[in-house]
Amino acid sequence: RVSPDPELELWQAIFKPEAPVFSFKMADLSQNLVVSYPVKNVLTFVASTYLNVATESPEEPPPMEKLFHSDGLAQIRLKPITDARYSRTVQLRTTQQVMAQSVRHEAESQKIKAVQITPVPQPPKDFFLLRDFYKPKNRITIDPKTQQPIIKKVPITKPEIDFHQALAFLTNYPALMRLLGLALDFEMEVPSDFPSSGWIKIVPEGRTDETPRTAYNFDPSRGVFEPAPGKKPADVINGFLNLADEEQYDLVQLDVDSVALKTAELADTAETKEKADLPALRSSGLGVVKNEQAKSVAEVFVRAVELNTDLTHKKELTFYAEDLVQGCRVDVWDEKSKQWHSLCQRIGTYKFLRLNRELTLEDEGFISPAVTQSADESSNDIFVHESLFHWDGWSLVAPRPGKTIDPNDNPQSIENKAISDFLLETRFKPKPASLPRLRYGVGYRLRARAVDLAGNSQPLENPDDSCAIPAPSKSPFTFSRFDPVPSPQVILREAPKSGENVDHVVIKSFNESLAKDSVPTSQVADRHLAPPKISQLDSEFHGMFDGASGIKPEVYSLICQRDAGQLKEIEPGEQIEVPYFPDPWARGACIRGLPYGAPDPMMIEFSGDWPDFRPFRISLQEGSQPARWDSSSRVLTVFLKKGESVTLRISCYFPERFLPIQGLYRWLEKPERIIPLKVMQPPHGLPEGQVQMLKTLQPPKIDLSKLRTISLQGRNWLMTPFREITLMHATLQPVGQPVNKSLEAERGLGQTSAVLYGEFEVHGPSTSKAELLANWKEPVDYLNEPGPRVLEGKAHVLEFKIDQVMSSLELTPRPEASPKINQPGSFELQTKSVTAAMVKAPQTPVYRHEFGDTKFRKVNYWLVATTRYMEQFPSNELPEETGYTRSSNPVEVKVLNTAPPAMPKVLYVMPSFKWERDKQGTSFKSTRKSGLRIYIERPWYSTGEGELLAVVLPPGITITPRKPLATPVSRKNEPQSSQRIQPMAQKRAVAGSFQVNVPPVDERYKPYVTLWGTDPIWRSGPLSPPEYPGPEAFPSAVEVMGDLPLLELPQDKKFIAVGHQVEYDEERQLWFCDLEFDPGQAYFPFIRLALARFQPDSVPGAHLSKVTVANFAQILPERSLVVSFNPSKLTEIKVTLSGKSYIQGYAGSGPGEVEVALETKKLNLPDELGWEPIKDAVITLKPQRASASEFGSFIWQGTLNLPKGIKLQDYRIIVKEYELFDTDEIDKTAMTVAAVPQKYKRLVYAETIKLMDL
Template sequence: MKQTIIWTALPKGISPDGKNLLLSVLVSPRLDTGGPPLKLSAFPAFTNWPAQPLQLSIQFSGQAPVAATIIPSGADPALWQALFPPEETTVRSFVPADHSKQLIHSYPVANVVEHLRKLYAAVGIASPTDLPLIAELAQKGATLVRTVEGQGREWLNLDDHLEQDLLGRYKRLKTTALPPGPPEPAMDFFRAKHFHRFKGGKRENPVPVPEFDFHEAVAMLGNHPLLLRRLGLVIEVSVPLAGQPAGGTVQVAEVHHQFAGDDQPLRVRYLLDTAKKRFLPAPKAASDLADGWLRLGTPDFSIQQVDADGAALKAIDFANQLQMRQQGRLKTADSPPDDGLPALRAGGVSVVRTGRAVRLANTFKTVTQANSTLNPQNPPELWADDVTGGFRVDVLDAGGTWRSLCRRSVTYRVGRLAGPQATITAADEGTVTAAAMQDVDPTRNDFYLHEALFHWDGWSLAAPRPGEAIQNDGLSHGENLGPDGKARNPSKTSLNLEITAEPTPKSLPRLRFGGTYRIRARAVDVAGNSLPFDATDASQASPPVTYRRFEPVEAPAVVIVSAVPLSNLPGESTARLVIRSYNGTPADDGVLSPETSERLLLPPRTAVATIEQYGLLDTPAGVDATPATWNLLAAKDAAVIPEVYADPNALPAEVPYLADPFANAAVLRGLPGTAPESAQAVTFDAAPGWWQGKPFRIAVIEGNGPPSWDATERILTVELPKAAVAKVRLSSRVTPADLEKLAVWKWIEEEAFDDEDRARLKQLALDGLHWMLTPFRELTLVHAVQQPLAPPVIETLNPRKIALGDTFATVEGTVGVHAPSTGKVDLLARWSEPTGIGFARKNGESHAFDLPVASPETPSVPWGGRRHEFGDTKYRKVGYYATATTRFRDYFDPSLTADELTRPPQAELPPNSDTHLFEAEVLNSARPLAPSLLYVVPTFGWEAGEDERGTFSRRTGGLRLYLEEPWFSSGDGELLGVVIWPGERDWCISGKPLRDTFVRIQVPDELKPYASQWGRDPIWLSSPTQQVPSLQNFTRAVAVQTSLTIEERPDALVAVAGHEVGYDEERRLFYCDLDIDAGNSYYPFVRLALVRYQPKSIGKAELSRVVLADFAQFAPDRICWLARDAADPATLRITVSGTGYRRNASFNCTSEIEARLERWLGPGEGDIGWVPVSIAPVTLFNAQALKTLSVWEGTITLPVDDPDARFRVVVEEYEAFLGDVPEAGLTERFGSGRERRLVYSDAVEVRVE
């Protein structure tokens, strides 16, 4: 075992008579058990240390030791025995702690606050009335955003990057604490985040009480100088002043005692100034100390009022969100495009020492070095910086008096003593000491040291505030009161020592908004010595600082006033005032709403601390602590206001709670009926007492007039027309005097561009319109209407199908609406379409889609790319119409039907009405089905008439194609198409470009199954047909189109001639008639390639698959003319013309045409009553027998005896061919006789003139 005592002589001052130097000798026992822990009884000298007789001598700067006179200071052996029972107190071998290699983390508070000051000022200047846009915030706070972006890195990986950079700096600088430097925002803010982020696990809850040994218990008592002296661990001595040098070192030279152990003195550098009566430890060069004071006036120290920790962390979180919102990571449908900076809060008054961590690191090195060089013959040398254990803080208040924040009355209750000895009460000054933190993880031994030395929030720094507190043992506050009615601080350690303290009455300064203060700090050595609190020296005090409020003045509180339960007021809330008009018909649009919506507006609530710091409790004699004031504060602090005041006649006449005294009035900006950007203020009239602020009501009714104020009833009435929605900003207003007490305003004022800009900003602030000082809350005033005030009108509409197979149309267009009252437009459609069975039709209708009307200000709602689903690909001619639904659905009873909220109601729209219909074509988007062809038959068309040349009759030849049901597979307008091969483009002749034309050539073999073809009948010698038919040859076509594709050969382009179809009710078949102009070819053959053809189609959907018909022939045209001879009216000239042939395969002759005159003898109708006038017909002569266009001519004489008789001329054409002769033999019969057949017959009636 070994016991060592470290003796430290600390200069304390000069005796009042000026003859002696006063010193405090600090006794620091270091006991070594030589092995396992022992009890204190193993060390006899320390079983009762105060009882040990001592003699000391003091040595100055190597001079001869001087015997010291011990000044009695109440050493108490009983107290020692009670605190350190020898048989109970554990002793573990003392091992000096070496913190010299542990990292000390901190962050530059002044740098962070300065950056925030500039950021808040910049935003407050650029966007005083409206929240800044996200992009503007990013620009103004570019450095802050870079804090989380970091050199282009993703924010999620930035912490790792900055942490590596931070640790790298420690290694590069070979230091345990980073020295102060210029602002470096990214790293400065990261260091703030790193400072508050511990990586270890959680502590046990509750935290177990550690078992302190003797050395640790002695160290714990170091902050209680009175106990140190009662325990003999600080010995007060004096030595003669005469002959002592003005500077040098002082140490304990000799100690005479009665125990075996080592004495180790420490040398302390001192300053002796007899003129100023100062005998103090001497500071090092570039020390923070001077003459016993902390040098608060130097640039290394700053006074901060903002809560720097909270501000930094909120700024970093805000920057994270800002970046994510810019990248769209946090974007939602209703994400606002703007935002405000986080609100700041005051942190009282904090004294910040920039680079404090470096100072602590140097102290660790000094202590480690001193412990490693202990030598009684050559003691280590210490300076004032090394023996300073803390500070005592004074504040110069508005009255010009320095007041201590550390004076207190302290009471010690010793658990192991009884009677008067058990309680020690004394007036002393507490000490503000350094407090470094460590991670709860024992493997992480880094220190975390804040740069703030101390923080004053208006109370003592050495005694707790009075009032209830959370008890560690789970007891209530009332269960933890002592006999004197004050809260106890029961001991949890083996010392069994309870310590309570309270400030010395009337010793504390008052912290008030707008008050100007100076701060000074007296150095306290490890024995508890310092300059007295009543010292008048202010040479090392801080510059004057005005205390200001950082918290914004919140917007007034809003409470619903309604006798109707809120559950019966759909859509209404505290911040949403609603009146309703039940305009179920257009006639109701002009009826005034009888409803009124009211709110009670009160100033924002605050805490007692704000009331106190505003100075409302101050009296000439001090703070008003009378029972009446206490009861008033307690009642208003506990007051609870309801969510709804159900009785409008029972509203509070004054604000029931503690109102924020900064909120002088409520400001409402954007009230309907006022000029744009104007604001109306209503004061809260806190009179006659500050606690008697008066709320007021805001009432919304229907109307178009300006707001009106009833000062007697304190009601602000606001008029709101139908379908109007007003966004009203509600904020508080401060007085000019209070504006000067707002810290953020001073930041803005300092950074304003010039006096004009400063005046502009100040006026906005005084008007309550600067959101950073008096943030607004938004009230929404709503006049809800049951139905829109006007029906919608479709202005433009264009449905399009884009891709093959689409069963929907993509619709774009615009619809005119009454936007203020319309929240949604439903686009509906109706149409008629064929069933495919005959020409029967059916009606269709659908809801196309709905269009939200987002903005209440646009008269037209455009849309694009909306789908209207039909369920098939057919063409339709669609009639679109629109209905409008009220914008205010959420404000009406849910039981109202959709039709009751819609104009025009769908139920009132006639099913077949074309009113308000906007017709548009929706094209077919799929190839039709292939036609189902049954058979083809020839057709004949007849036309008769008269003109100046005579009477004529025309016969045309064609084909009829019969088709199976159903038809219209692609919708209305589906045609039967004849597919035509268009030929190939001929670009040149003989290699020279001449023209751009199509040359008709034979259909390529690979396309013959898909194109119509024709040719001359080889029996008859007539003109040939064109090589391929053309579109012009199909004279009955109603639609033609070129450059189309067919499904079978999508690489080939074809043309189509579309024909309408008819329906044969008897046969229940569709049919299609074709008129084909084959030129001068007689009875040509044609093989038709047929498709269904839908001209109302998107590209490549027009034609079905091809169906080939059988070969068919069609008759040539014939025209029969009858004209009287001009010389002989009884002579009738007959002319028949049309395509003929020059010969046939049997005979070298043309057709034979005969004419005969027939007379009507009756009775009845039809051919039965006609009889020939003569037996032999007249044969017409073919005047152009050698040409393809034949003309047959002849005459016939009309009887003139009966002018009332009816006559007709019958014309018949015969083809001659070889036929069988029945009378001939078997071998001669076939094809040996001349036969003829009737191929054309017509009858034209004439009258005798």
């Protein structure tokens, strides 16, 4: 025995005679499922994702659609997809439930109860295992009130430890075990014939304890005597874990768990994100993971049961190396020192509380795998990570100096207090100068010396690197920086203004009027840009404290001065100094997006040596020139015009010498550094589905030259993420005034909404939204009210979000070529056509104004633009009577009627007269025009404003003007064949300027059209046309439109509507329409009016109502009377009457008889009853033809002599016209008809003129 003698005092200080001893029952864990996840496979998927994004979208995060697809990020999605964006295009590989059942069934069907890890990546399964590994281990219940999952916390209780458990804990302290006699070291003479392999055991004399055999290997030439491995391939070779076995072990330098879980969360929340903003990669040191660690642990459990069974059955036991290994000691070799360094050398202080004695021992600790289970015992599953160890630059067996964070997030000093009855406290620190340095850009190898139950292992001085990782045949592993270089810090120079914060830099212009758009502002806004801060530990990784021969002597004071340093929230100085450790890679700022032709990107250095990098300042002013850099004052001045804003992307850039050690760039440079060969070249014999899955993980084609340039300029968002700073020249109101360039409204038959087409000029940079407003006047005729009235209509029609780059706002775009959907026809057909057209092009925006009915309106539209900068101008800062908006000038748009009007309800038709009296010099002229008045029941305005009463004329009238009179009015939605004739042109054209071709009326049209004819008892001039009037026969018409269909005859689009205004009779509470006629030379013709309600402003098919036919009525002839004194003889009055009359009647030849009489006024009788004729002052006017061409036109003339000495004010002239009839005179005595017919006069015209009016 070569170990020291045990110290009884130390034993008694730990173990009291009354120490508890619990009965032993081995815990059989061989049937417990061991759960882990394949780190290498998960890392392969993460790396593949990053390589694809870094190649295809290096300057900004890609749209989520680019990443979340069936062969991309969606492979690791297990939750159902509900978003329509993806549900139709993305196919999930599996579900959570299916995968859970499959994994557990697969594992529990094996002898070794461990989740089965595939040798090649299977992303759906790999990430299921990751999620399963990190899900809460305790039972999850649902809160009945909130319906949220609850995980009950199990309180930590003081453990009960017995004698045997305490002995097990002491195996962590090899040096103390020897002082306690728990580990004994022996040396023996080796016989010359000692076998090179076999088994050996020590048998104590006088005891019956079981002493199992140990298989060994003996090689005296190498000085090796060690436990022999029990399986092939061996886990332990020559006392080292075989880390060189690439099938079992991998070296990682990323925080795989963190980035993998965040990537899985990104897949689970893809629907909520527009951009695929991948989580940042983080370097976490150097670590070794063991593939299929769960299986290895499960095999240990099975082996333990087998050994325990053999022991209880008194079988001879043989232990192999794997049975005796309780951990390992990790060594690091670096290419600078060219030697191995232990990460487990330590100096331990052991405090024996019962002795009040401290003992300091130097030894090597070791590390062992750890497993976990649910604290509430709700599950028997055992969880083990594949990570064997991870080195972050410090000892693996001693804590870092400094404080830790307690459960309440407060810093606290580490104190290892004894809580058991064995009263031993320990403290450890690394052996001075034993630890290697972990530095970016340095090459490393790692090895692990196996540690047996007694704490024995190969010595550190053993140069054997055959089991190191990377293997000796490969280059050392370069520790690389994956952490992105943060964007610069942005610091305020003064307290922020309204609507301003650290990332929103604002100057303001109060342009409450158009004139102030040209008045410059004097405001200036500044921000400091400083390099990002890193921690003291990160500074160590960069080697910033390393000197030529060790740590720089001034490091401690520098750390004390700067580690906790921070900039203030507001730094008013022109320039500032950084009080912290800046990121050594942040050598300058890359600024993208500067306006007006400035360099893009503009790269500005943080000058000076580390850690004294110098910040600079950005200053915003009004102007339109490119940004200007002043190196002496270190100020970048950016100019902006009124209302404009620009968002800058600001990132850091790093020197070119750092690019080879940037982790992601090293992957891009050689993807095989991270993508396994089995993925790059799938093994033969794999199922086709797995091969296709592996192909999705293969790296894309990489343009390294392009990515190199982007990365060195600080534009690669994965390496140097940007922050966005928005510079604003805020304006109270939008710059300029919105201008209407065009605006039209169109509706199809039966539609209640109008599609708006048009364009407005807007100032996009200063306008956040535009609202289309409307108002109109809408006449209504409610039966419960005494008469019609006009309502004021208004609407907030549309609202648009205005993009900053917009200079115009276009409403519904017109299709280049599409079938017309508003041709005349049935309402049902039109509706189907409109619907079909919308379904075929759902992506085209269609902007509508919904009116709720089909009526015609004249709508005033105007656009109201709202400033983009309301937040920057709170109401308490506004000038009086000032708002945030500017409006365009209103434009009137006709919104056509889309449904046929209601049929008019005609009550009766009666003659109407219109008298026009005028004195011209010594002459007095009186004209009587006659027509028909049509009374119509209420209500009116079934189609809105402008509704007329139309006289419907038959098809077939071709009107050809001899000279162009006026351009026909064109209308949207009307076929080119439609005729619309201006009423004034009609009036001017009546006198013979039209040639009229009139075919006979088709019998099927007669019930629906206007007809006329001469009175058969008179022979007079002809009607033209003879069967029905033309449009020119209606001089009082206000609208004439042809080529119209009737609802009764929808297929015959040939009818003519002659529209007339209607008026309201308040006394009768009826509507009426006065029609004037021009029957040509005819005398008292008959007319049968076919009437329809008529809306000229309608879409085709909606102009006319159904037709109603009035009773026959006669049209009275026009008369014109001229009366004047003879200038040479004032007692003579000349009388002339003209107009149409009959040529022949039953009573004889025409024309009618005209009588002129002088009447005087009797004062004792009122009004007309007071006038009586003067005897011998009556004359009959002599008729004559007006002209040879006007067959039915006559002139009656004569002279009336006045009595002498009369007073003019007491006299008047009365002119009467009579028709002559033959009548049968009744003999009242005999009550028989007289033998000879008698002449009878019928008064058809009368007019009176006071002599004072001449």
